[in-house]
Amino acid sequence: MQIAHIAYTAGLIDISYAEIAMEISENADVREFAEVMLRDHTAVNDAALALVEKLGGTPEDNATSQTLQNQAAEKRDELRALTGMAFDKAYAANELAYHQFVNETVEFTFIPAAQNEEFKALLGVALKTFQAHEGHATKMVAGLN
Numbered sequence: 001m002q003i004a005h006i007a008y009t010a011g012l013i014d015i016s017y018a019e020i021a022m023e024i025s026e027n028a029d030v031r032e033f034a035e036v037m038l039r040d041h042t043a044v045n046d047a048a049l050a051l052v053e054k055l056g057g058t059p060e061d062n063a064t065s066q067t068l069q070n071q072a073a074e075k076r077d078e079l080r081a082l083t084g085m086a087f088d089k090a091y092a093a094n095e096l097a098y099h100q101f102v103n104e105t106v107e108f109t110f111i112p113a114a115q116n117e118e119f120k121a122l123l124g125v126a127l128k129t130f131q132a133h134e135g136h137a138t139k140m141v142a143g144l145n
Helices: 002-024 028-054 063-080 084-113 117-144
Strands: none
Touching: 002 028, 002 063, 002 084, 002 117, 028 084, 028 117, 063 084, 084 117
């Protein structure tokens, strides 16, 4: 259940970035994107937790989850230090890079490694959602430059 914990942690991280965007940004497109992140990542995390409970497992904290959390803490500090267009551009660029990283990891590492078919299917559905986020982030970055 280490993959489940990493995936859940990644979702929480993106939720935290979106919360910062909702606090700082006044840009309607950035705020709309952040709202989508809050909604979609919360839904995926809720579904993942429900599946883990159904399967009788427990997400296991691990070095990868801890590294992600530490890197995210640094990024949150960087984002919180910005305002206006500087924040919007940094948030958008971070979201694009983050979704590229997450999508590659889910597609080429997590899905092939998942041994439970229900969990593999959930990852597949989540990947489609996250790929849409990457496309949205790409447009957001282009619109801010």
